[in-house]
Structure formats: structure tokens, C-alpha cells
Amino acid sequence: xxxxxxxxxxxxxxxxxxxxxxxxxxxxxxxxxxxxxxxxxxxxxxxxxxxxxxxxxxxxxxxxxxxxxxxxxxxxxxxxxxxxxxxxxxxxxxxxxxxxxxxxxxxxxxx
Amino acid sequence: xxxxxxxxxxxxxxxxxxxxxxxxxxxxxxxxxxxxxxxxxxxxxxxxxxxxxxxxxxxxxxxxxxxxxxxxxxxxxxxxxxxxxxxxxxxxxxxxxxxxxxxxxxxxxxxxxxxxxxx
Numbered sequence: 001x002x003x004x005x006x007x008x009x010x011x012x013x014x015x016x017x018x019x020x021x022x023x024x025x026x027x028x029x030x031x032x033x034x035x036x037x038x039x040x041x042x043x044x045x046x047x048x049x050x051x052x053x054x055x056x057x058x059x060x061x062x063x064x065x066x067x068x069x070x071x072x073x074x075x076x077x078x079x080x081x082x083x084x085x086x087x088x089x090x091x092x093x094x095x096x097x098x099x100x101x102x103x104x105x106x107x108x109x110x111x
Numbered sequence: 112x113x114x115x116x117x118x119x120x121x122x123x124x125x126x127x128x129x130x131x132x133x134x135x136x137x138x139x140x141x142x143x144x145x146x147x148x149x150x151x152x153x154x155x156x157x158x159x160x161x162x163x164x165x166x167x168x169x170x171x172x173x174x175x176x177x178x179x180x181x182x183x184x185x186x187x188x189x190x191x192x193x194x195x196x197x198x199x200x201x202x203x204x205x206x207x208x209x210x211x212x213x214x215x216x217x218x219x220x221x222x223x224x225x226x227x228x229x230x
Contacts, residue, residue, distance in 0.1 A: 040199075041224060042223045043154075043203075043221040045220070088154070098169070099156075099219055100156075101154040102153060
């Protein structure tokens with residue numbers, strides 16, 4: 001069962017621009033995590049935001065969480081060609097501690 | 112750095128074969144997971160294990176079984192492979208901590224994936 005839906009499904013920007021991806025989910029959560037996946041590879045954890053946090057930063061990444069709207073956004077500032085990848089949000093919460101993934105946003109950064 | 116390795120990057124098997132996918136992690140993590148990833152469906156949890164000799168069904172366990180005899184190793188078994196099991200298989204591990212009554216569900220560390228084709 002998928003918890004999250006991401007928007008947009010695909011995003012193409014120029015190097016140096018900012019990229020924003022959004023994630024909506026359905027049930028209460030313990031935390032929300034963002035992962036990156038380069039083509040045909042495993043996932044790499046980027047950042048985790050807990051349900052009692054509203055914003056978190058890590059390098060060029062900024063994540064916000066609005067539990068009242070059940071939504072999160074990931075902002076990548078000053079994007080680089082190397083940021084080209086799929087980005088997934090994933091939530092932990094409810095009756096289990098499983099990580100439930102959204103369907104992902106495919107980001108293409110043009111050099 | 113945590114390292115999660117999977118036994119094969121690419122695997123081709125025939126319908127009806129028994130298939131073993133191995134996953135090993137080197138950071139003494141308690142929890143381990145098997146997912147499959149398909150276009151348009153995202154990542155779906157097949158099985159997970161809280162600790163040695165423990166296993167729990169995920170969202171799509173049918174046609175699969177698992178084994179966790181040692182803490183560092185989590186095996187996924189396709190008892191009789193079928194063409195609809197052609198997919199990318201991803202293994203992950205996670206440390207499990209509690210702070211009093213609060214459980215920390217931290218990040219998962221993923222292996223590179225095994226792309227399985229069943230002919």
C-alpha cells in the first residue's frame with residue numbers, strides 16, 4: 001500500500017535553478033524521509049524530519065513538513081547536473097514501523 | 112560507512128527455478144528489509160525482519176519466503192520463479208533504538224539492487 005504521492009512526477013530544470021518536489025501522505029506519521037535514487041541503483045537517504053519538526057536543512061536541501069495538511073516538500077537549491085535522479089518521500093508511522101514510499105519524482109538537471 | 116551488499120547486480124532465471132537473493136550488512140543493524148521496485152508502482156515491501164530468526168510479511172509476500180539465520184544476512188527466496196517476479200529487488204537495513212518509550216525509526220540503508228529477469 002502506498003502512503004505518499006509525489007508531485008510532479010517529472011521535473012526538468014537548468015543547472016543553477018532550484019527544484020521543488022512535493023509529497024502528500026494519508027495517515028499520521030512518526031517521521032518522513034526523503035531518498036534519492038540514481039538510475040538503476042539503490043536508494044540513498046537524504047534527510048529525515050520528525051513529526052514535531054516543521055523545517056530542516058542539510059547542505060543544499062531544505063525540507064518542510066505540514067502535518068495538518070499531511071504534506072512535505074523538498075527544495076534543492078542551486079541544482080547541479082549530478083542531482084539528476086529520482087527522489088522519493090517515505091513515511092514511518094501508524095500501527096507499524098514500516099517505511100512506506102511514494103511513487104517518486106524524476107528530476108533532470110540540464111547542464 | 113554502512114555497507115549493504117547484494118549477491119548479484121543482474122540475474123536471469125527460468126520459470127520454475129528456485130532463486131536465492133542474498134543481502135549482507137556490516138553495521139550490526141537489527142532490522143532488515145526486502146523490497147521490489149516496478150515502474151509506476153514504486154517500492155513495495157515484501158518481507159522484513161526485526162532481528163535474527165524473526166520475520167514479518169510485508170505488503171506483497173506471496174511467492175516469496177525469507178531466512179535470517181545470522182544478524183548480518185537476510186535472504187529472499189523465490190520458491191518457484193514466475194515471469195511476474197521479474198523486477199528490481201532492493202535490500203535495506205536499519206538500526207533500531209529506543210529512548211525510554213520512544214522508538215527511533217531511523218533511516219534505512221539500501222544495497223545496490225538486483226535486477227532479476229525470469230524467462
